[in-house]
Amino acid sequence: MSDRKKVTLRTLFSKASKNEPISWLTCYDYPTAHFQEEAGIDMILVGDSLGMTMLGYDGTLPVTMEDMIRHTQAVRRGSPNVFLVGDMPYMSYQPSNEDAVRNAGRFMAEANCDAIKLEGGKAMAPRIKAIVDAGIPAIGHLGLTPQSVAALGGFRVQGRGAAQAKQIMDDAKALEEAGASLILLEMVPDRVTAMITEAADNCLIMSLGSGPDAHGQLLIYHDMFGLYPKFKPKMAKVYGNAGEVILNGLTAYANEVSDKTFPQPENWFTIKDDEFDDLKKLLN
Numbered sequence: 669m670s671d672r673k674k675v676t677l678r679t680l681f682s683k684a685s686k687n688e689p690i691s692w693l694t695c696y697d698y699p700t701a702h703f704q705e706e707a708g709i710d711m712i713l714v715g716d717s718l719g720m721t722m723l724g725y726d727g728t729l730p731v732t733m734e735d736m737i738r739h740t741q742a743v744r745r746g747s748p749n750v751f752l753v754g755d756m757p758y759m760s761y762q763p764s765n766e767d768a769v770r771n772a773g774r775f776m777a778e779a780n781c782d783a784i785k786l787e788g789g790k791a792m793a794p795r796i797k798a799i800v801d802a803g804i805p806a807i808g809h810l811g812l813t814p815q816s817v818a819a820l821g822g823f824r825v826q827g828r829g830a831a832q833a834k835q836i837m838d839d840a841k842a843l844e845e846a847g848a849s850l851i852l853l854e855m856v857p858d859r860v861t862a863m864i865t866e867a868a869d870n871c872l873i874m875s876l877g878s879g880p881d882a883h884g885q886l887l888i889y890h891d892m893f894g895l896y897p898k899f900k901p902k903m904a905k906v907y908g909n910a911g912e913v914i915l916n917g918l919t920a921y922a923n924e925v926s927d928k929t930f931p932q933p934e935n936w937f938t939i940k941d942d943e944f945d946d947l948k949k950l951l952n
């Protein structure tokens with residue numbers, strides 16, 4: 669069992685005030701959560717990207733609250749001390765403040781989360797405010813927001829043009845004023861991120877492919893270890909090829925079963941001779 673101290677919002681703000689960057693990773697299952705807890709990761713996001721990485725959909729839109737709660741509960745069991753963020757799935761918050769508060773409340777009550785995250789700028793500020801007013805820490809998500817990928821015209825960098833960069837900066841301020849404790853910037857140019865971080869008064873700015881000048885960094889776990897077969901985003905750093913290790917092991921197993929080199933005596937259980945003799949007598 670981990671003897672780490674519980675990471676809270678206070679811990680995160682304290683790190684930022686000392687200029688110590690915050691580490692944040694996605695995670696969707698118990699064993700990986702255990703390793704992330706042991707490794708000293710500060711924050712975990714149970715992202716609706718699980719629709720792609722764990723459930724094999726082409727995007728995140730089919731993911732339900734039930735999917736999210738089930739995976740988030742498993743992650744919490746493996747990482748009791750990490751700051752745990754539940755990602756609000758498509759249409760769990762867009763329709764109304766009431767939907768937003770009810771579903772954010774489910775993450776807190778049923779999965780023991782520390783905060784929720786939702787996508788969108790100014791238009792979603794009332795949702796953030798309603799959730800925060802209900803006593804639930806909320807995290808915004810700007811830039812490339814996968815739930816709106818159709819409207820954004822694909823998975824591409826957001827804010828390269830001056831007007832769009834200004835829009836992202838205005839959105840960040842609106843979310844902060846609505847009470848967001850943190851804002852994730854995904855695929856936003858580095859200098860725009862630096863300006864948003866500089867302008868943030870009471871809100872931590874996190875970067876996913878958005879440069880070093882934020883309060884912390886987020887990576888997608890499956891991209892770090894070659895575990896997502898369909899593509900690897902340019903911004904991801906690969907820390908090891910677990911996908912290759914697993915594929916090699918599976919192929920070796922299939923071959924060994926086929927050529928009868930598996931199993932070996934250490935892979936099975938035996939019965940003592942006298943018990944076996946008794947068994948044969950019983951059967952006779």
Ligand code: KIV
Nearest residue numbers: 694715716717718755
């Ligand atoms: O669902 C997710 O993992 C996310 C990241 C892409 C930030 O929202």
